[in-house]
Amino acid sequence: MPSETAAVAEPVPDVLAGHGAVVRTRRGQTLPLSIDGREAVFVVRTGALMLHVTLPHVTQSHVTQPQGLRQVVSVLHPGDVFRGAFAPQAASAHLTAVSRGEVLRFRWSAFRDFAASTPAVQRYYDDRTAEQTARQAIHTTAIGRFDCQQRVATFLTELALRTGARAPNGGLAFELPLSRTDMADYLGLNADTLSRTMSRLRASGLLSHPERHRALVRDFEALAALSPAAPSLRALCGDDAVCKTS
Amino acid sequence: MPSETAAVAEPVPDVLAGHGAVVRTRRGQTLPLSIDGREAVFVVRTGALMLHVTLPHVTQSHVTQPQGLRQVVSVLHPGDVFRGAFAPQAASAHLTAVSRGEVLRFRWSAFRDFAASTPAVQRYYDDRTAEQTARQAIHTTAIGRFDCQQRVATFLTELALRTGARAPNGGLAFELPLSRTDMADYLGLNADTLSRTMSRLRASGLLSHPERHRALVRDFEALAALSPAAPSLRALCGDDAVCKTS
DNA sequence: CGCTGTCTTGAAACTGCTCAACGCGTGTGG
DNA sequence: CCACACGCGTTGAGCAGTTTCAAGACAGCG
Numbered sequence: 446m447p448s449e450t451a452a453v454a455e456p457v458p459d460v461l462a463g464h465g466a467v468v469r470t471r472r473g474q475t476l477p478l479s480i481d482g483r484e485a486v487f488v489v490r491t492g493a494l495m496l497h498v499t500l501p502h503v504t505q506s507h508v509t510q511p512q513g514l515r516q517v518v519s520v521l522h523p524g525d526v527f528r529g530a531f532a533p534q535a536a537s538a539h540l541t542a543v544s545r546g547e548v549l550r551f552r553w554s555a556f557r558d559f560a561a562s563t564p565a566v567q568r569y570y571d572d573r574t575a576e577q578t579a580r581q582a583i584h585t586t587a588i589g590r591f592d593c594q595q596r597v598a599t600f601l602t603e604l605a606l607r608t609g610a611r612a613p614n615g616g617l618a619f620e621l622p623l624s625r626t627d628m629a630d631y632l633g634l635n636a637d638t639l640s641r642t643m644s645r646l647r648a649s650g651l652l653s654h655p656e657r658h659r660a661l662v663r664d665f666e667a668l669a670a671l672s673p674a675a676p677s678l679r680a681l682c683g684d685d686a687v688c689k690t691s
Numbered sequence: 692m693p694s695e696t697a698a699v700a701e702p703v704p705d706v707l708a709g710h711g712a713v714v715r716t717r718r719g720q721t722l723p724l725s726i727d728g729r730e731a732v733f734v735v736r737t738g739a740l741m742l743h744v745t746l747p748h749v750t751q752s753h754v755t756q757p758q759g760l761r762q763v764v765s766v767l768h769p770g771d772v773f774r775g776a777f778a779p780q781a782a783s784a785h786l787t788a789v790s791r792g793e794v795l796r797f798r799w800s801a802f803r804d805f806a807a808s809t810p811a812v813q814r815y816y817d818d819r820t821a822e823q824t825a826r827q828a829i830h831t832t833a834i835g836r837f838d839c840q841q842r843v844a845t846f847l848t849e850l851a852l853r854t855g856a857r858a859p860n861g862g863l864a865f866e867l868p869l870s871r872t873d874m875a876d877y878l879g880l881n882a883d884t885l886s887r888t889m890s891r892l893r894a895s896g897l898l899s900h901p902e903r904h905r906a907l908v909r910d911f912e913a914l915a916a917l918s919p920a921a922p923s924l925r926a927l928c929g930d931d932a933v934c935k936t937s
Numbered sequence: 938c939g940c941t942g943t944c945t946t947g948a949a950a951c952t953g954c955t956c957a958a959c960g961c962g963t964g965t966g967g
Numbered sequence: 968c969c970a971c972a973c974g975c976g977t978t979g980a981g982c983a984g985t986t987t988c989a990a991g992a993c994a995g996c997g
Contacts, residue, residue: 871977
């Protein structure tokens, strides 16, 4: 934590690529959490995945809500690691691709043995899962304590930091892989409320949509200023090239 | 995930006890996340810890809210593992004991080497962190999608499953280690709202407080029925002796 | 060209939040 | 021994932000 020099997300080690099965994903594709009944592990190379769960409604025998409580628990970006056992049982957990990309897949038992014999792999797995846990802590805080605008700003900040690229005009451009519904389920918001908030951000000039599923942020600092979690997110990203504005 | 036979939480391996420093905790004590500047790892033996973060308020230069947005990210029970790197930076993260107990403490580098040479330790760490991640997923869903009563019911269900003991009258008794404020911060609720909800549960006869910091649940099934996450929580606990009501 | 699913927007209802007061147990000093 | 302050939990009344519900705009696609 304190003087960790490896805070910057290392790329997926080459050693891994040789051992795992390469899965090409397309939008909406579901990745089974086990292979032949054996637990699987995934390492994202490109694109993004999301883990979402759906719990049944039990409002004291009211038959009000139609299709359960859905929550997108986490969004996995390149470099992220996911083990099947991370998904809770009895919760309709699904790992779904939200964009085209490539994912490495292993059997957990094989991956574990591989890691045991290859310190670099073990270290990669440990550091990556730890970082993702820290990220999840921030996300938990966002869902539990932030208001609508702060949540959206936090999510956009995270996307910008992780997948953003400097645009010619000095802004920051990145993909918005999640649909409004998925984004809302990720942020613990209503899709309608989310849409309104996005519209407000767009109206205020902070955000624009050059095309569907893409976003352009003019002034990243102004966006980050809306999110109480921005400093923490920057720390996690190693505050690399993208955001060295100061 | 599918046919995992190791779902039941194994106790802390004896091998660990010999290698770590034993820290006796008292209520409110903060455990530094690093030792001499080196990252630490903790394994809870008895008692409970909580990880909480506090983010500054940034409501567009309003000086309205006094003391930041506080969130209790997770509560650690006996057997749980915590690595310093799990805490996000720049978020005033603290690991605090919420009850008297015993915690094993290691330097992460030493623990890692130890695990590398002792498969049982590696396996314990991997399985425990994976289970905690799955738990966190449920908690995220609770915060993001459940209403007030469902959140409280979910928390009580989890406590009952993890630390509950059969009471003579057939009920389930357990400790409530968190203060109202901490509990509210854990559930993403207002302390006032939480108090009201608890009062309602007490009034409905589901819950009673034999003494401060303790709770007694008459009908566990009725409580579980209030939480959409109950089946998932039971699966995580291995649905052991405590809850074999069926 | 019309269909369908996604996104947007409005107005009303509601849940949970804010704020302030009160009760209670505990520690402390007169 | 009592008065007082303090922390913590409880409760009420009013308010604000979100959700709900319903309608409309838009784009993708057969």
